Amino acid sequence: MRSNKSRDTKPELALRKAVHALGLRYRVAVRLPLPGRRRTADLVFPRLRIAVFLDGCFWHGCPEHHSVAKTNSAYWSEKLRANRERDADTDRRLEEAGWSVIRVWEHEDPVEAAHRVATAVRTARASQVAGRSR
Template identity: 70%
Template sequence: MRSCFACPWLKRHFSLVLGLKRFLLSGLEKLRHRSFAPGRRSGSTVAVVGSPEESWASSRRTRASMQGNRSRDTRPELALRRAVHRLGLRYRVASRPLPEVRRTADLVFTRVRVAVFLDGCFWHGCAAHHTVSKSNSVYWGEKVARNRARDQDTDRRLLDAGWVVLRIWEHEDPQAAAQRVKAVVLERRRRLDESVNRVESALGTASRPSAGGQRGGQAKQPAQDPPGQLCTTAEPNRQAITPEPKPHGA
């Protein structure tokens, strides 16, 4: 059997082939380590658990708990969505009420402009159930304060755009919360239908000839959309914020 070195080309470029082999093997090893390292999901940029120099978490347990938190489809969200769905309402899940603003609502009723947010008691500072973290309390206090400020800014943006904002705590009963959502949505539908009927009536009056043989006078001004409202829970520590209604024809 002839030796592999009998091939003149392979003998001449043996060092090049060997270097290429080592390069490919090292690349595969790095890729395998990156994809299956503990505490890291494939394709993410999260550091490996147990590397304190790469994480701001105070302990491995804290970091593992943070990595296990979901941004959507939590148990309270699923319970609320099922309860609302049983009442015959249909909605969008984890959608942006205002596409140009990076704020996501848990349930969105686009036609009647109702946005429902399910707030976590810890993350949004519930007065009844929020607990102060024993470790790294300064960081978590500032984090919750930023979340509350962001919530207020989100409410203001949606109110200015004519939306109704409904905020529900995760500790509330999902059945009772679903009834509140249904009441708000049906009320908005009623107002929207009345506005459409007034516009159609005004257009029909303008198209019919008057008693003098001439067309009717100027058409009535279409009714304005109802102003945005912020509907909160019935707890005494959360008050409803409703902007002052603008007079028609102003």
């Protein structure tokens, strides 16, 4: 498993390219401010408190594309259950801290996913501006 890349995968690069093409600027592979937890988001808009995660279909148990391992199935079943549980915990903790979380599956069209990200960024910016004008 050591040879599995944690960043700069083809789906991640495609998403980053599509988000960048929409004129958005972001940080890559940022460790999130969760006390006692090591969690890293794939794209982060720190001032807007938006974290984007690109989840691999195999590693996160995609409901559309995940297939059950034939070899060592008990290990992989537990591994994927723990991954999904960790993802849910990360989402909950970030949302409690005032962050917006966007999860994108690796099989999703990167341009469509980039538009979801752009919508969240526009909404967060509008909210910030409205908050300042009060």
